[in-house]
Amino acid sequence: MATTSFTEENYLKTIYAIASRQQGEVSTNALAEMTATRAASVTDMLKRLADKGLIHYKRYQGVRLTDEGERLALTIIRRHRLWEVFLVDKLGFGWDQVHEMAEELEHVRSDELVTRLDAFLNHPQFDPHGDPIPTPAGLMPDVTYRKLADLVPTEEACLMGVLDHSASFLQHLDACGLTLGSVVKVSEISSFDRSMQVTIVPDQALFVSHDVAKNLLVSE
Amino acid sequence: MATTSFTEENYLKTIYAIASRQQGEVSTNALAEMTATRAASVTDMLKRLADKGLIHYKRYQGVRLTDEGERLALTIIRRHRLWEVFLVDKLGFGWDQVHEMAEELEHVRSDELVTRLDAFLNHPQFDPHGDPIPTPAGLMPDVTYRKLADLVPTEEACLMGVLDHSASFLQHLDACGLTLGSVVKVSEISSFDRSMQVTIVPDQALFVSHDVAKNLLVSE
């Protein structure tokens, strides 16, 4: 109920992001690195978030979101991802350009705005990077993808998302013609460097390095 | 060049707004009232804005925007008004609902975003309240309107804007069927209370109080 600041919202989002790719509590240092601040500043903030009942925090023990904190984090992530869809689908930005803008737009406080934006965009299920958009109630849909790197020759799958969100990775995919939604078929895997020879169905052949393949998510 | 904070941007916008409906310098007290802060806080901020070269400020003498300050104020007003068009035209909000959201959206820092939003909206010249949208270069188009209250019987004009932006005024106009773009013709003016009998062309007759008429802008 108490109002959460711009900065507090960013911490919640960051705690969620770190927690979702490991298990156990999130460390102060990990947060300091992600938020580009110092550990001492993080400790300050953790006390405030704990006072507001948004995280479980015991000193020296790391931190975990409360139910309320997780719900809040997910509504912010929902806003972020909806704005990304808007920027790409409606304004024609590239998927490598939208992160910074969405970081700001996500903090605009209006539930009605989010509701209408969602309808305007036709209730998208995924953002331009293939990440699922949390529900209005603050739940993360669970999607199970495989990495392209885990496929074996002759397997075919649809490109669904990326693990690396950096502009340089996304631009590299653009340059290769690897677009979400494409169907790819693995022809060969080099036993030397694990690079893959794949075909973008129907007929576009290309090599994909292991570094790329392990950051590409596929369905099926 | 130096980065302007959210708060500084709001002061610039407010200085512009007050200056544009009076002549001479803007007073500390007027700013305190508009920003809902205390005069002492305003004085603090004025020093900072003066240091950044955004205002002309001599103590006890009131304040005036520099060219740079005015350009900045107008780019913020441009963003505000473009977002209002988006919210009304694309998301279907009422013109009485969009001010608060636009207050937040206007601070999102990306020139490219504004450029693309403007194109997406088809380069609108006016916001949903009939206020002109400053140019990308930071110039306010000058439009000259009359007040409906200044028309005399048998004159006809097009509703172009409002002076009062309050939700209650706008809702009242909605309830009366007074929409921007409508053509109205003045039939009679009461010498008692200056209320007007007008016809929304072609055939919708209604009474308009002087309080309403003096806050409605018409063209021609």
Place this chain on the structure above:
DNA sequence: ACTTATTTTTAGGTTCATCTAAAAATTTAT
């Protein structure tokens, strides 16, 4: 186990944007 290294927290300080209370400048009124 005990010393060393790492992580985390405390202590004390800074900046931004605000506040209250009191002092100074300006304006108004008699």
Place this chain on the structure above:
DNA sequence: ATAAATTTTTAGATGAACCTAAAAATAAGT
């Protein structure tokens, strides 16, 4: 023109979000 009223500024505090440097707790190494 001088006193009274108003406006504006200074002085000193506060809270949020950060910082550095040092202390304390935990984890790791031999």
